[in-house]
Amino acid sequence: MLGKWYTYTNFGYGKKKIYKIHLTNKNLRKYKKHKVYNGKKALKTSKYWTATQIGKYHGYRWIHTYGWQQSAGDGDYYNLHKFGKHKVLTAAGGARIWVSAHYYRSKSVAKKMGTKHYRKFIYYPDLW
Template sequence: MQRKITALALVGLAGMTLAGCGVQHHASSPQHHATPTKKVAQKNKAGNSVALSSKQAAHTSSSSDQGKQFAFPQNMQGTWYGVDPFDGKMHTLVIKENQLTEDGHTLQCMTMKAWTPEDESIINNPQAAQNTWKQDHWGKAQWMDAQGHRWVNVRGWYQSAGDGESYCLDQENVNGQNVPVIIEASGAMFSTDNTYYRSQSLAEQAATQSSSSSQQPADQDDNDDD
């Protein structure tokens, strides 16, 4: 499905809905567009932290957790590139089978099967000491259906409020070519933070295309009286 508006048009076209994901685009403050995986990790830090030994930390992400890890579909995996519509910088999103890495910060995506009685007690007691490995490196991932598409929603492991970050696979027309893209959105309204492409070249082309279309003047009515 073609989408005629890309992420770079957000500033001038806030509030418009994209075809495909049906994502609402809203301009917001720069801190809203911090690295999503870092934001997810930061939302874990509601309680007190407890440091783990390297042996304990290794145990929290051992092979025993297989079957409890979220699995990204093959067509979402790989390295993606997107030009941030607010700072104009190139950002990188790497999706592996069970991991999400953005700008060098990696989050291990787990399902609720990995949730333990200890985790339950921590989330119910803000004063409880959190497992720092899970706090900084784990995220709760699940599928969500919204805006006519399936999204992978990722939240902090100890996050008790908020809607986290969501990712969906879509298509976009870049210079006459339909290409796959990853839409990254946040909040209950799925407001787009960035759009990612399979190559830096495509990301740059899309940014240029969006910038050009957003700068075109509105059509004038030829029948207007002078």
């Protein structure tokens, strides 16, 4: 999962464009017990994400993450799967693990695949 990933979407707003995420060992870490702060101190300590658990939902294995200072909500989910000849990083969130985007290793593949749907995933209705 580590590295740069690209998607071509508009996330439900305006014109479609390429978006990038970069997953590294620094911004995706295992859980470590820590104090949750509010206000300005929370902003200073929220540079890391926490991988809290791995589970199987909708027939796929997911890493379930929470923001380092997140105190409410369902967090985000990431899945890595190979569809055809492409590795696909899927980002999802919410109680039903709704897909927000599929990311690919290159900008050209992301643009070609666009907002393709894959079997067994649940998609946010407003974004697709």
